Amino acid sequence: MVDYNKAFEGAVAAVRAEGRYRVFADLERMRGRFPSALYYGGHDQTGAGETAKAPREITVWCSNDYLGMGQHEAVVGAMKAAADRVGAGAGGTRNIAGTTHFHVQLERALADLHGKEAALLFTSGYVSNEATLSTISRILPDCVILSDELNHASMIQGIRDGRSIKRIWRHNDLEHLEALLQEFPAERPKVIAFESVYSMDGDIAPLKEICDLAEKYNAFTYLDEVHAVGLYGQRGGGVSERDGVAHRIDIIEGTLGKAFGVMGGYITANAAIIDAIRSYASGFIFTTALSPVLVAGALASVETLKQSNHLREQHQERAARLKALLAEEGFPVMPSVSHIVPVKVGDPVQCKRVTDYLLEEHNIYVQPINYPTVPKGTERLRLTPTPLHTDDHMATLLGALDDAWTVLKLKRAA
Ligand SMILES: *Cc1c(COP(=O)(O)O)cnc(C)c1O
Numbered sequence: 001m002v003d004y005n006k007a008f009e010g011a012v013a014a015v016r017a018e019g020r021y022r023v024f025a026d027l028e029r030m031r032g033r034f035p036s037a038l039y040y041g042g043h044d045q046t047g048a049g050e051t052a053k054a055p056r057e058i059t060v061w062c063s064n065d066y067l068g069m070g071q072h073e074a075v076v077g078a079m080k081a082a083a084d085r086v087g088a089g090a091g092g093t094r095n096i097a098g099t100t101h102f103h104v105q106l107e108r109a110l111a112d113l114h115g116k117e118a119a120l121l122f123t124s125g126y127v128s129n130e131a132t133l134s135t136i137s138r139i140l141p142d143c144v145i146l147s148d149e150l151n152h153a154s155m156i157q158g159i160r161d162g163r164s165i166k167r168i169w170r171h172n173d174l175e176h177l178e179a180l181l182q183e184f185p186a187e188r189p190k191v192i193a194f195e196s197v198y199s200m201d202g203d204i205a206p207l208k209e210i211c212d213l214a215e216k217y218n219a220f221t222y223l224d225e226v227h228a229v230g231l232y233g234q235r236g237g238g239v240s241e242r243d244g245v246a247h248r249i250d251i252i253e254g255t256l257g258k259a260f261g262v263m264g265g266y267i268t269a270n271a272a273i274i275d276a277i278r279s280y281a282s283g284f285i286f287t288t289a290l291s292p293v294l295v296a297g298a299l300a301s302v303e304t305l306k307q308s309n310h311l312r313e314q315h316q317e318r319a320a321r322l323k324a325l326l327a328e329e330g331f332p333v334m335p336s337v338s339h340i341v342p343v344k345v346g347d348p349v350q351c352k353r354v355t356d357y358l359l360e361e362h363n364i365y366v367q368p369i370n371y372p373t374v375p376k377g378t379e380r381l382r383l384t385p386t387p388l389h390t391d392d393h394m395a396t397l398l399g400a401l402d403d404a405w406t407v408l409k410l411k412r413a414a
Contacts, residue, residue, distance in 0.1 A: 019348050020372075025365060028055065031071045034388055035060040039365065058359065059393055061366040061383050066231060066339060067311045068388045069261030074300045079262075082296035090289035094278075098289025106299045111268050113229075113237050113302060114252045118274035121266050122283065123290055125226050125255030128265035129154035130161065131283030132251065133193065133222065137162025139276055140189040146180055146219070148172065148194040148205070155193055155224060164191070171198075174209050181217040190219040196239035197227040200374050200382065202336025204239055211248040221249045230259030231312060231339060236305040256298040260305070264290045264298055314387035315339055322385045325398055330412035331405070334380065341383040342369075343401075345410065351379040354404050362400035 015021050026040035038055040069075055082102065090098035103121055110119035122128035133155055137143050143164040147155065150171045159166050169177040177192070184190060192214055194205050207223070214221045225238035233241025238254065240246040251273060256264035267277065278284060305311065319339040326333040326343060334342040345351040351368040358364040370379045385394075405412065 019352070020370065025359075027058075027060070027365070029060075029071070031076065034065070034068050034071050035063065035386060035393065037365070039359070039363075056363060058363040058365045059396070061364060061385075061389075061397065063384060063386070064227075064258040065261045066259045066384060066386055067261065067305070067315055068386050069230070069259065069301045069305070072261065072301065072304065074304045075261060075297045078300035079293050079297040082293045086292050088293060089291050092288060093286065094289045095285065100289070100292040100295065102292045102295040102299060103289060106295050106302070107266070109299055109302050109306075110254075110266050113235060113306060114240070114268040115237070115246050116252070116268040117271040119266050119268040120274050120278055120284065121264055121290055121295070123264060123287060125224075125253070125257060125265035126154040127283045127287075128253050128255075128267055129224060130158040131281040132253065132267050132277055133158030134161035134283075135277055135281040136191060136220075136222070136251075137164035139280065140164075140191070140220070143189040143191060144184055145191045145193055146177060150198050150200075151193060151195060152224060152226070155195075159193065172203065172205055174206060174213065177210070178213055178217075181213060181219060186218060190217065191222055192219050193222045193224075195224040195226070197225075197232075197338045197340070199227045199340060200342065200369060200380075201334065202338040202340030202342060204337055207240055207243050207245050207249075211245050215248070220251075222251045222253070223249045224253050226253070226255045226258060227338070227340070229254035230301070230305045231315065234309065235307075236302070236312065256294075256301070260298055260301040262298040262301060263294050311387050315385075318385040318387055318389055321391075322383065322389075322394055322397075325394055326401075327413070329398055329402065331401060332411065332413045339384070341385060343381045343383065345379050345381065346377055348376075348379045350408060350410060351381070353408055354381065354410070357404045357408065358400055361403070362396070364397060364400050 023042040026043045028038040030036055036057055037060050039058040040055045041053060090100060092098040107119040107121060145159050145164045145166050147159055147166055147168050148171055149168045167180050169180055197204055228238035230236040232239045237246060240249055240252060251267050251269045253267045256262050319341060322341050323333055332344040334344050336342060345354055348370040351370055355366055355368045366381050369382045
């Protein structure tokens, strides 16, 4: 007899043995008080946890709601108004009943944000990558996809689902990319798939140089700007806007769930490309459209961030300030040219210990980042300061890290 439960338990035991078992933090954000939240305890999927205890207030240092737009007046107001006006759900797929006027408006706003003819919404950034990349390789016959080695799991999955040959280029290595481009005849379709801000190290791809190579070898470009939309460029169009190369990228992909603070994903491109993806991508066609409430919130967020650089400037200032403070105090802050502030621990067990200690002793919430998300030996804390993290929050964090580093006998920078 097959013991089905045993197979599932065995799979979890293997994850535990590798030190990769995850416990979710049961949190309740308090609107108007982000980055503060209530912590109800740790939760695994069995429902076991310490929820019997009263919740306590903690400070979140690892949210991807990079600007606090998830609690912004304009965003929450638009969502309430939309729910009052049109109700909760979209009522179907986009083909059937799910194209609401909010969807049409948001797609126009996103196309405009990136200077493209058209845009297409998906239920998440993950789905937008997965659905688009797998569809591209079905539309372009004999296509080769050149993928940066640190590309996100959703891009890797999309490439795997398609029928193309995949070649991986060393992270941000232009010479390696060019060598791979040269391996294939000029008439063979080639897609270069990459990100702008890589979210674990906080480094940024050389977009202009990649576009130059794409032009030279007549390759198609697919750029994931998930960690940059809303955050870079004069209107929040991402690094491709900041660097003035958006018009040279064939497809720009982004999320509405991180800096925009809501939920959903999208691609923008010329009309022919969007029309084809819309017509072929299974992950677009056969799923209920995003709720118009979410879409209205995202629209307000995109428009708010288009109109003003204020939050973006504050965000960069906060990130620079935190990096400087950490460096002054001798913490091993890793080099990052973006808003992401990684602090190296270099050991998975210690990394988990630090974050447990910060939460238990100092009410500071930050997730340990371990293998396979990052290479072994580079385990780290990934801090994401927002405009709402004050000098006081930072002083408290520094004091807590100082205590943790001393108690756990961790290395400081030389
Ligand atoms: C988070 C993430 C995604 C997925 O976006 P969601 O909207 O969260 O599904 C895609 N690409 C990268 C690089 C990401 O970090």
